[in-house]
Amino acid sequence: MSAKVVVVGSLNMDLVARTERLPRAGETVAGESFFTVPGGKGANQAVAAARLGASVAMVxxxxxxxxxxxxxxxxxxxxxxxxxxxxxxxxxxxxALITVDAASQNSIVIIPGGNGQLTPASVQRFDALLQAAEVIICQLEVPADTVAWALARGRELGKTVMLNPAPATGPLPAQWLAHIDYLIPNESEAEALTGAPVDDLASARRAGERLLQMGAGKVIVTLGAQGALFVSRDGSRHFPAPQVKALDTTAAGDTFVGGFAAALVRGLGEDDAITLGQRAAALSVTRAGAQPSIPTLAELAP
Incomplete structure (x- = not known):
């Protein structure tokens, strides 16, 4: 069966330390536990899409x-x-070296390794996968020229193109935005992309509208416990998040992106796809780790 969702992106091994609080600069603190777990934004989104009902290929x-x-x-x-x-x-x-504190906040250092060797030519070798896809998902943990090539190729092929701009350090190249159907940043990423503070619904709406003006097709700003804001040229809609007790927020955004994509290829409309992505992300933060925390479709059944 051809993959309906193709993820072009990163694979990382996560080395996770849990501690009462994150250390300050120059400080050593005692940790509580350590484990290794498969992660990377690309791989996490691929796993989320697969567990939530899509056929998936990873590049x-x-x-x-x-x-x-x-x-x-x-x-x-x-x-x-x-x-x-x-x-x-x-x-x-x-x-990825990840430290998680008692409040479930994390700090992360990423060493690209093989991810830094993903070139446009290495993706082009598997163009048949892109041609067979319905949705193509990219992030920013592989070289920028590779992301640019994949976005442009997805648009050229007429696919639904998604970019999760993580980690974002500044505005995206103008030509990228015209290739993107769904741009899915969190608050800090939306702030980096627009240069304006994003700390509540009103500022998230302004950021989304600014990104539309810059060329993006539609924007979904994920807001953690505050839910998600969908912004299109027809207006905006706020989707409150399910209320849960968070244990570890690692991969929550990836779970949302993969779940949203899986729901679209399964034929759900945008609102239902956003809701499914939110429910999956909310369940993921109640569990430790990246990929181990991502739920299956069966777990989301009423």
Missing amino acids: GNVGDDAYGQQLRQALEVEGIDCQAVSACPGVSSGV
Whole structure:
């Protein structure tokens, strides 16, 4: 079966330390636990889309190391097509060093490893996957020229193109936005993209409208416990989040993106797809880790 969702992006091994509070600069604090778990925004979104009902293919790179083998196997277990997950000799797999405090806030350091070797040419080798897709999802954890190529190719093929602009450090190149059907930033990313503070619904709406003016098709600003704001040329709609007790927010945004994409390819409308993504993300924050926290469609049944 052809993959309806193709994710072009990153695969990381997450090295997770839990501690009462995050250390200040130069400070050493005692930790409570440590574990390794497959992650990376691209791989997380692929897993979310697969668990929430889509057929999925992953396009990305790992290192020629034990972590790379584990990352690929973690996707294959989910039934994800990994023909386009390539091992790069001489580099490590991507690694994310994650510290999580008692309030479930995290700080993350990412070493790109193989992700940094994902070139436009290496994605183009698997163009048949893009041609067969309905939805193509990108993030910003692989080189910018690769993201630019994938977005443009998705638009050229007439696919539904999504960009989760994470991690965002500033405005996107103007030409990218015209290729994007759904731009899905969180508050800090929306702030980086527009240069204006985003800290409540009104400012999120202004940011979304600004991103539409800059060329994006539609914008969904994810607001954590405050839900999500959908902004289009027809107006905006706020979707309150389910109320849960958060344990670990890692991969919540990825769960939303993957769930939203999976719902669209399953034929749901935008509102229902956003609601499904929110329900999945809310359940994910009640669990520890990136991919282990992502729920299945069956778990979301009423």
